[in-house]
Amino acid sequence: MSQDSRPAGDLRKTGMSLQHDREWDYELDRVISAVDERGAETVGLQFPEGLKRRGPGVADDLRDILPEDVSVLISGQPCYGACDLDTELMRRSDVFVHFGHSPMKESESIIYVPLFSNVEVEPIIESAMGTELPDPDADPDVGLVTTAQHMNKFDGMKAQLESEGYTVHTRRGDERLTHEGQVLGCNYASADIDAEQILYVGGGKFHPLGLAMEHQDKHVVIADPVNNTVSVAEPDQFLKERYATVHKAMDAETWGIIYCTKIGQGRWEQAKEIVDDNDNAYLITMDEITPDRLLNFGLDAYVNTGCPRITTDDGPQFDSPMLTPGEYRIAIGEKPLEELEFDTFHGTW
Amino acid sequence: MSQDSRPAGDLRKTGMSLQHDREWDYELDRVISAVDERGAETVGLQFPEGLKRRGPGVADDLRDILPEDVSVLISGQPCYGACDLDTELMRRSDVFVHFGHSPMKESESIIYVPLFSNVEVEPIIESAMGTELPDPDADPDVGLVTTAQHMNKFDGMKAQLESEGYTVHTRRGDERLTHEGQVLGCNYASADIDAEQILYVGGGKFHPLGLAMEHQDKHVVIADPVNNTVSVAEPDQFLKERYATVHKAMDAETWGIIYCTKIGQGRWEQAKEIVDDNDNAYLITMDEITPDRLLNFGLDAYVNTGCPRITTDDGPQFDSPMLTPGEYRIAIGEKPLEELEFDTFHGTW
Numbered sequence: 001m002s003q004d005s006r007p008a009g010d011l012r013k014t015g016m017s018l019q020h021d022r023e024w025d026y027e028l029d030r031v032i033s034a035v036d037e038r039g040a041e042t043v044g045l046q047f048p049e050g051l052k053r054r055g056p057g058v059a060d061d062l063r064d065i066l067p068e069d070v071s072v073l074i075s076g077q078p079c080y081g082a083c084d085l086d087t088e089l090m091r092r093s094d095v096f097v098h099f100g101h102s103p104m105k106e107s108e109s110i111i112y113v114p115l116f117s118n119v120e121v122e123p124i125i126e127s128a129m130g131t132e133l134p135d136p137d138a139d140p141d142v143g144l145v146t147t148a149q150h151m152n153k154f155d156g157m158k159a160q161l162e163s164e165g166y167t168v169h170t171r172r173g174d175e176r177l178t179h180e181g182q183v184l185g186c187n188y189a190s191a192d193i194d195a196e197q198i199l200y201v202g203g204g205k206f207h208p209l210g211l212a213m214e215h216q217d218k219h220v221v222i223a224d225p226v227n228n229t230v231s232v233a234e235p236d237q238f239l240k241e242r243y244a245t246v247h248k249a250m251d252a253e254t255w256g257i258i259y260c261t262k263i264g265q266g267r268w269e270q271a272k273e274i275v276d277d278n279d280n281a282y283l284i285t286m287d288e289i290t291p292d293r294l295l296n297f298g299l300d301a302y303v304n305t306g307c308p309r310i311t312t313d314d315g316p317q318f319d320s321p322m323l324t325p326g327e328y329r330i331a332i333g334e335k336p337l338e339e340l341e342f343d344t345f346h347g348t349w
Numbered sequence: 350m351s352q353d354s355r356p357a358g359d360l361r362k363t364g365m366s367l368q369h370d371r372e373w374d375y376e377l378d379r380v381i382s383a384v385d386e387r388g389a390e391t392v393g394l395q396f397p398e399g400l401k402r403r404g405p406g407v408a409d410d411l412r413d414i415l416p417e418d419v420s421v422l423i424s425g426q427p428c429y430g431a432c433d434l435d436t437e438l439m440r441r442s443d444v445f446v447h448f449g450h451s452p453m454k455e456s457e458s459i460i461y462v463p464l465f466s467n468v469e470v471e472p473i474i475e476s477a478m479g480t481e482l483p484d485p486d487a488d489p490d491v492g493l494v495t496t497a498q499h500m501n502k503f504d505g506m507k508a509q510l511e512s513e514g515y516t517v518h519t520r521r522g523d524e525r526l527t528h529e530g531q532v533l534g535c536n537y538a539s540a541d542i543d544a545e546q547i548l549y550v551g552g553g554k555f556h557p558l559g560l561a562m563e564h565q566d567k568h569v570v571i572a573d574p575v576n577n578t579v580s581v582a583e584p585d586q587f588l589k590e591r592y593a594t595v596h597k598a599m600d601a602e603t604w605g606i607i608y609c610t611k612i613g614q615g616r617w618e619q620a621k622e623i624v625d626d627n628d629n630a631y632l633i634t635m636d637e638i639t640p641d642r643l644l645n646f647g648l649d650a651y652v653n654t655g656c657p658r659i660t661t662d663d664g665p666q667f668d669s670p671m672l673t674p675g676e677y678r679i680a681i682g683e684k685p686l687e688e689l690e691f692d693t694f695h696g697t698w
Binding site for chain 1: 398
């Protein structure tokens, strides 16, 4: 499957868009200190998909400075978040560095390098205030959320809104989130605030669509500083796709229930509960959840208890319907269709 | 990538061809005893690609007999050999069952169920003797090899050849192979015998092509009892492809050196040696080696130190040239083109 053939909502092209040739601060001094302190012989580096291309260059920079007998290994496993640590490479590395995401859980054995964006956010927030975000006189309450890569500018965003007369509502969300105001593709708990409208500052369609699906009663304004656009999230098309998929799955007799073995993507209880209650459901374990892998089993429908975004964003690429755990309850008639909601992921590991 | 789009030499369609609706003996009594002895709560099942479809049925049979509180988990990871154990599922299972391959290394924590084929081999060996295999009067010496799934008939094959006047040469190969006369897709040490001709009994093109490439000086006759055909292995097309790929890689400036993390597919020393000697080579670790995963790195060429068959059989699907470690030495000018040979894998883990 080439990157080009992927539909909107692609996990790989967002968040870390390469449209701007940004320079990141890889914080190599932290890596070098750790190698020195631990007398490390192997350093493992893990990059998200959009930054893998920078891996060899970062390895070059490290090899120039590190003693010659230190091996630098780059993870070739797909990586879509801090939930997605290459635990195999971790085991093989004396120092393990995860680039591009904020920690889902602090650990002494992992160096997290967040790679904050250096794109300015003021101009696009200014645009949003003049257009899609109602005037503070009409409704001063606004929720503010952003992604890990813009977290370093969060206080500035808040101050900018307040200086124009808005009352800014923020919260940290739950333990899966590192920062106040941060959203993940699978967790929008930071947007559970007392305001009718939410301003999302960040790139891509991936996060705001999840946000709009999770908070269908709110007006979600997207201020995208990377593509320099302001828009309003419209989850209708996505919802229609979900309804269609659930309908198709209603005829299924056999079910594959996927338990994802990635460190931050496993929901064992949910998977187990379904299999325990349904004699025609089979528990299947895997890390990457792809159409190819499921095709071999030939079951009528699947339930993905791992990363919710694979179900909603990659779903149409699978040969059989793939549902979220909540959608499964609708498909088997345990819940009415109106209770269809976005699948979010809480907790760490 | 769908199964249909794969070229000849496909790893997934061979060995366990489903063209005949064979019934296998899953030896479930061994599994049930182990659950009982260990008081197991979880049973993990791993099937090769061609038999994954049988997984749910085998799970049904087990669940009918096992106590209700025992969970049966099926591996959704790709599996192409005994070198390819799902170690993640192993860790999560009290009893772990690997179907369809003979043990690469005996272990108390794994139940290997070989799944011997029930296809008769006498008729096709009879055909081979009358056609592609020279008359014993002309040359009585013949090497005999087969795959794991026909090993239960090996003594019969040998007796059949001897009764016609052949002198049958067999050997066990090395420690990677369980049985006398057994070949793997990556190891043909059992064919290192004192005979000009080798009779391979088994299905698919996968094994005999490797055999013919590894033993280019021998006459390799394929007696395929599954498709009921006799033929002679012709490695020329494959060799041409390899030469073309090596030529393309001669222009490469940057190299990705892949170290495979699958339990039986890692050749660390080979990977490390290349990276230590070449400043423009980067060590990349992964389990599944796919075009998608390498595309993100954007390097000029790759060397695969993991499963040799991925290089030779899937190679044309990769966007950049992918070489075996031996071919790399030719591409960088350390060895002449004439020394191109088939990459085989020795040792276990």
